[in-house]
Amino acid sequence: MSCLSVALSAILALIPPPQDENPSDPCCVWLRRSYSNLFAQSALDSAERDILEPDGFRTPHPPSDYSQRFHPDLPVRLQPILTLMILGVYDCCQNGNIHRMRMRVNQAITTAMDSLLHQLDETASEAQRRAWWIAMILGYQSAAVNSSSPIITTCDPRITTPYPAFEAGTDGLEPWSLILKAHAAHDSVSAMVRLITAQNAQAPSSPDMRDKIAHLDRSILSLSTECDSIYPSTQSNSADGLARQSFALIACALTHSARIKLHRFRAFSDIPIFLEKHCDLSSLRTDGSSPQEFSSAAVMEIESFFPLSKDESSMICLKSALAVSRAFRDIPYPHFPLSRSPDMDSSASDASGPGRETYYGSLPYFKCAAMQASYVLYMLVHRVRAALLTKRLSICYPLLNHPDVATEKQDAHRLVEELRNGAHSLLLFMKRDLVYEGTVAMVNDLDAAYSSLFGSLQRHR
DSSP states (O other), X not given: OOHHHHHHHHHHTXXXXXXXXXXXXXXXXXXXXXXXXXXXXHHHHHHHHHHHSTTOOSSSSOOTTOOOOSSTTSOGGGHHHHHHHHHHHHHXXXXXXXXXXXXXXXXHXXXXXXXXXXXXXXXXXXXXXXXXXXXXXXXXXXXXXXXXXXXXXXXXXXXXXXXXXXXXXXXXXXXXXXXXXXXXXXXXXXXXXXXXXXXXXXXXXXXXXXXXXXXXXXXXXXXXXXXXXXXXXXXXXXXXXXXXXXXXXXXXXXXXXXXXXXXXXXXXXXXXXXXXXXXXXXXXXXXXXXXOOOOXXXXXXXXXXXXXXXXXXXXXXXXXXXXXXXXXXXXXXXXXTTTSOTTTTTTTTOOOSGGGOOOOSOOTTSHHHHHXXXXXXXHHHHHHHHHHHHTOGGGGGGGSSSOOTTTHHHHHHHHHHHHHHHHHHHHHHHHTTTTSGXXXXXXXXXXXXXXXXXXXXXXXX
16 A cells, blocks of 8 residues: 555556566557556555645544554655655656656656755665665666756755765675765766767867876776675575676676777767667768767877777777676576476576566666667677678787787687677567566567677577
8 A cells, every 4th residue: 555565556557467478469568567556556646645744644534454564674754755766766667758767767866865864974775775775776776878968966955975874884785885986986987978079189188188087987987896705605595685696797898888989989989870769879970971080180199199999999889798798797687486387497598588578586676787788799790790701800909818820710609699789688588577668668679789780599599
């Protein structure tokens, strides 16, 4: 009966039950979507009433088994805050509506600050800490997609630091903290990229631009090392254990995604390969005109102040893209022994399309990192194949491992296979979440790019 349980139902209603033999049937999809929309609207109405009347009941004479408490350790006053955040994720994953997600998350952050969650001390409960951390993570994630619309905490005078209540740590604190640091890195990279792309012959770069870029790159590299150090060597089947592993891997993916974003313009001149615009990646125009990319003058200007060469930035992008692919591949999936269908485990690698969707417990929430990494892998495949076709493999030597003339073709084909494996893993990760309609356009573009390079995904299992 709580607003939080209804919000969770909005997401759960989208997931086909294991016994559904035809989850892609338009009637089944429509039914799940209809119930999901009903739950989402009901949860929003209920949360707003709880915010206005936090101590009131929704019914004048509640039944004997009625309860607003979702969990014995979760205060009722936190439920509308968590509800708004879940609805923000719902708007992102199901509707692909980042603007509405940002609106919901900002409302959640404002409500959290009204409850003084931004001033927590060592006496704060675990529920309070988690509510605030989630609000910060979602806030920075929603802002990262469109840096022109920052979250409310960047300008609210009540917040003196973006990471309050992190000093008095609890178990599992590091992944939460690293995700926020990764988002902060994305913010810094977005600001730097705006400066880089604004440079041209009429507006010379600042004299310290090279040092700023180098310093930012070293900071992100240090953060990636920190992420690697906290990843547990053994897996746990407990809820908190799975969450810790997942957050550590997500922090890793976000950090490497930030490094890709910093070097992508230097390595690939932002040449578009996707039909539609996803995250901050450029898109191909559909009207037949030339796509937007850097002019020769702009490329030369960037070369004059960027601290690394095109080959060095390409190598950084390659390593980070493969790291993102491994991170998403290794995110643990929960086990459901009572409700899991017998063939679920055997079909774990068969999530190739909407013909037979099987849900594995993930949300397509950090999909921009997957899109960034996929872009890098596809661009490098184009580059290596062009070198093979023109018999100028020497231009790809920086990407190969100790190449020489005698083995350069073998080295190039090995690299293409490594790139294909990474792209394949990322595409599978995205396709597992096709029950959420907000990911369809992204998956379609990834699928089309993969098919054009390697053929059907079905052939490469």
